[in-house]
Amino acid sequence: MFLQHLPLAPWAERTGAGLRLTLLSDTPDLDEVHVRFLLDNEETWQPLARAADRGRFACFEATIPWCPTGPTTRYCFRVLRDGVPYWLAATGPQRRVPNEAHHFRIARQPLVPAWARQQLIYQIFPDRFARGPDAPRERPPHAFGYGKAPVHALDWGAPLDVKPSWSAFYGGDLAGIGERLGHLQAIGVTTVYLTPVFASGSNHRYDTEDYDHVDAGLGGDEALVALSRQLHANGMRLVLDAVLNHTGANHPWFNRFAQHEVPGAWQSAGSRWQGWYARDEHGRPVYWKGHQSLPVLDYAHPEVLDTFIRAPDSVLRRWLQPPVSADGWRLDAVHMLGEGPGAGNNAAMLRAMRDAVRDENPEAILVGEHFSEASPWLQGDQEDAAMNYWGFTLPLWQWLAGVDFGGRAAPIATTDLVDWLGESRAVVPHEVALAQWNALDSHDTQRLFTLLGTDEARHALALALQFGYPGVPCIYYGDEVGLQGGNDPDNRRCFDWSGASWRGGILERVKQLAAWRRDRAELREGACITLAHGNDWVAFARVNATAVTLLLLNRGDAVDAVLPLDALPFDVDRWDSPSGHAWTLDGRTVRLPLPACDAVWLWSADA
The missing domain is CATH 2.60.40.10 (Immunoglobulins)
Known part of the structure; x- marks a missing residue:
């Protein structure tokens, strides 16, 4: 039955x-x-x-x-x-x-703004993407992270052979992004997600020193306004990175290195910001994962809540307002945010964030960063989506590369992949699953192309799943041309605008996949059904009320695949293969030779 x-x-x-x-x-x-x-x-x-x-x-x-x-x-x-x-x-x-x-x-009501599931996201690490005409800009001679460090201004693409790596700058800026929008549009990108842009001493800018202003090295506030207007004028959207769990140690509120005139929480128990930072049982500041450049904020303090969430000009609200009018936030380490030294009342904080953002702009989105399973935050009252590390990236890595994010051996069987993906879809509402950000890698991981030993055939399988699986593809800058990179900081190399190192096959594949996803509504909005799988292959169906797309992925040797179509909610009389593969239809069964290490696409021809 x-x-x-x-x-x-x-x-x-x-x-x-x-x-x-x-x-x-x-x-x-x-x-x-x-x-x-x-x-x-x-x-x-x-x-x-x-x-x-x-x-x-x-x-x-x-x-x-x-x-x-x-x-x-x-x-x-x-x-x-x-x-x-x-x-x-x-x-x-x-x-x-x-x-x-x-x-x-x-x-009862839609949980996620409708536009969010239609996107192709492009993640940019601003210092390494592109220089505008006025770059490089002069920076102070020293930066402050764990301590005082010399600033290194490097030539574009030069080896990163200086220490500390976080104080090395290549001069990428926001104007440079604006000059390269043609490249993004040619791929089909519709939303640009920027890692932090606010004033900071480091190149990654996750140690914020001023939430009120864009880093001068990126062009300042005016550059973000100009980029946002340029994106919106071209029908594209902008998502910013919100670092709300911690500040930088050099933020005036903390002022660990005494670079600011008014004493901060580090210097003085009488500082107005003394209660803004979390403390352990001995009264010492708590740092994010022990990194002493990143003191943790305490959301039990009402002024912290007001500054970041509740006030009319809070950080979350202000940058959604004109003239920047950002379209949403990616929330860094947000699962760790809370009252006291831990994540106390975390859900209440996330609900307050959602209320504030929706009140400011009902169409703005919140996307959380979670390397572990994120479903508690994705039930419709907190985040709209997550960076889908647990429900997409990690199982894909383990199936294709046999390792986890820590580089540990972690191969999985295809049946484990099927179960993992199925459970990750089941534990969130379908419309949330459609809005998840599915990335092959990011600024926090190795590049998958490098991890796969630059095997383009295996990488093509990953891309096929990224564009064919429920969720929004999120391209980390350079992935579309085969940019390589190991662990941080090697995963943040400069984009090669000369084109000399580009893998043209990858670029054309990304463009084709993006076009298919744009043209086939079931790939953006449809349900996902696992039709069949073998030792090294799996077949998924994406289905809406009128159309079906089948995606078969084979990581192993050539095999003859048999796909029963009984699970489809309606019969399909005619199929096409945009990938150019042969098949035969026998009643409600598709039979096809599945080539070694290949992805096969079929879709209903009358859609």
């Missing part, structure tokens, strides 16, 4: 009366059909009524009330046939009542 339900219209529809659900089955003569849902965390049951068949499927429908508490209504299905119960949840068929974490979940 087969059951199917997809958490999007027409199988799940918001109505004035509640949530209308449709369950599909290849077996019409069922003894019982129920939906189990939660009202105020209490188990509630409702029968489904038989409705008109849809093609080869018997349909059963019910409308359930919205859960009055919490952001989502959670549900699963139970049917009885010949005295045997069968269950269906977001993780697929079950033989027992599913874990409630794996229930389908839908919110």
Whole structure:
């Protein structure tokens, strides 16, 4: 017996009366059909009524009330046939009542601004992307991180052979980004995400010294205004990086190195900012992961809350306002933020951030940085999405490269990949899964292309999954031309604008994949169904109400793949292969020779 339900219209529809659900089955003569849902965390049951068949499927429908508490209504299905119960949840068929974490979940109102799932994100580390016509700008002779360090001004692309690496500057700036928008548009990029741009002594700028002004080395406030206007004039969006968990040790509020006239929390117990920073049981400042350049803020202090979140001119609000009018924030280390020396009341802080941002601009987004599983922050009342390290990047690394983020050996079988991805989709609402930022790597990891030994065929598999899987592709600058890089700081090399080192095959592949995603709505908004998998290959279907795209990934030797299509909610009469592969259709089964280390695409031809 087969059951199917997809958490999007027409199988799940918001109505004035509640949530209308449709369950599909290849077996019409069922003894019982129920939906189990939660009202105020209490188990509630409702029968489904038989409705008109849809093609080869018997349909059963019910409308359930919205859960009055919490952001989502959670549900699963139970049917009885010949005295045997069968269950269906977001993780697929079950033989027992599913874990409630794996229930389908839908919110009464849309959770994420509609534009957020349509994007192609491009992450830029400003110092290493491009120089504008006025760069390099003169910087102070010293910077302050762990202590006083000489500033090194390096020629573009020169080896990074100075220490400390954080005080080495290549002179990339915001004007340089504006001059290179043509490159981004040619790829299909629609949103630019900038790592921190506010005044700081380091090249990474995660040790903020002034939240009120853009770093002069990047061009200052005027340069950010100009870039934002240029992006918006070209139909693109801007997301900034919010470092709210900690400041730099040289921030005037902390003033560890006595570079500012007014005593800070480091110098004086009488400082007005003394209570702004977290302290341990001995009264010593707490630093982010022990890094003494990054003292942690204490959100138990009302002035910290006002400065960053609540006040009309708070940091989160101010940069969403004209003239910059940013479209959202990426929140650095936000899971560690809270009251006291730890993450106390973290969820309350995130809800306050969401309320402030939505109040300022209902269309602005919040994207969290989480290397671990992020679902608690992604239920519709805190973040809109996360940098999807846990639910995308890490399983992809382990399947293709056999290592984790720490470089430890961590190979996984294809069945583990399928289970991992399936669970990561199931534990968040479908519309949140569609907005997740799926990256192959970032400024905090090795470059995947380097990790794969510059194997372009294997890298092509990663790109195919990045553009074919639910979520928003997030390209780390240079990935589109095969820029290499090991661990920090090597993963932050200068972009080679001469083109001499570019891998043209990768660039053309990215452009093609971006065009397919732009043209096929099911790749941006559809559900994801795992159709089949073998030892080294897997086949996914992306499905909306009218169209289907199939993506097959094979990391191993050539194999003949057999794909049963019974799980699709409707039959497809004609298929095309934009990747140029051959296939045969035998009833509701696709058979094809799957080449070694290759990605195969098929899609419904009548879409």
